[in-house]
Amino acid sequence: MSTLSLYNNLNTFLYLAALLFGMGVYGLVTRRTLIGMLISAELILAAASINFMAFNRFTAPDPTVGQIFTLFIMAIAAAEAAIGLSIVLAVYRNYKSIDTEDLVELQG
Amino acid sequence: MNPSMPITEAPGLFTADGLTGLIFLVMMAVTLIGGLIACCAERLVRAVAGLMVCFVGVASLYYFLNSPFVAMMQMLIYVGAVCITIAFAIMLAAPEESKKNGPAGPLSGPLGFITAGIVTFGLIVMALNTKFPILAKVNQGTAKEIGIQLLTQYSMVFELISIVLLIAIIGALVLARAGRSK
Incomplete structure (x- = not known):
């Protein structure tokens, strides 16, 4: 297995997806704004889609199923982004901030 | 690309397979660098730009996985719609990250890194140790x-x-x- 034939190997894609997932988790934990967390969630969804497509290409008997599943993940992600961003805008209008530390009603 | 023919011998750099492999390595680097920018950039506008770069890389990975249709949908939906929507929200809400460290404190960075590292390590070890059956x-x-x-x-x-x-x-x-x- 040489470096140049990595694209024909299932594990390459799995490692890549794991790294992207890790980046998404890191961003989700450390980001202080709602939009930053949304961006990290998109990274996690992309990692999940890469896993689906990799198994679809290398092991699944019917290679249409994974592609259809990835298309549905895309549709759900688009809906999630639209709803999430309008919630962010509504929060911003009420609190004048989208920092997660500022979004508290109670003192404490 | 031939869908079900694993390459056994090492291809030369200037053959069709070798150049395909080289392009794949470049796009893999693009994906990872874009993801790094998206999760670590200080300003959110840069994070969205990194997310866009990352999604272009992911679209090319889909192309390598024999799915040009899904690659095109990735470009249309993610790069063209989702990233632009996020960019609009950033412009509308103008979220400048003014304070560096809140009550989460300076510990949140290392702790987040450790969490992500454990998750990534676990996933990689699991992928390494599992034998996936290949079906016709x-x-x-x-x-x-x-x-x-x-x-x-x-x-x-x-x-x-x-x-x-x-x-x-x-x-x-x-x-x-x-x-x-x-």
Whole structure:
């Protein structure tokens, strides 16, 4: 297995997806704004889609199923982004901030 | 690309397979660098730009996985729609990260890194130690076959997802309009 034939190997894609997932988790934990967390969630969804497509290409008997599943993940992600961003805008209008530390009603 | 022929011997750099492998390495680097920018950039506008770069890389990975149709949808939906929507929200909400460290404290960075590292390490070890059975393909997974499957076996899911998208659009409009003053 040489470096140049990595694209024909299932594990390459799995490692890549794991790294992207890790980046998404890191961003989700450390980001202080709602939009930053949304961006990290998109990274996690992309990692999940890469896993689906990799198994679809290398092991699944019917290679249409994974592609259809990835298309549905895309549709759900688009809906999630639209709803999430309008919630962010509504929060911003009420609190004048989208920092997660500022979004508290109670003192404490 | 031949869908089901694993390359056993090392290809030379200036053969078709070797150049394909080189392009794959470049796009893999693009994906990872884009992801790094998206999760670590200080300013959110740069994070969105990194997300865009990352999604272009992911689209090319889909192309390498024999799915040009999904690659095109990735470019259209993620790069063209989702990233632009996030960019609009950043411009509307103007979230400058003024304070560096809140009550989460300076510990949140290292702790987040450790969490992500453990998760990534676990996933990689699991992928390394699992033997995945390879089954014979029943079709080639072309765009035509995707269309046939979408309108026969998965037609119910197809309709439901369009309803979900419709509700999402209406919900987004209602939420974004609600507190609007004049």
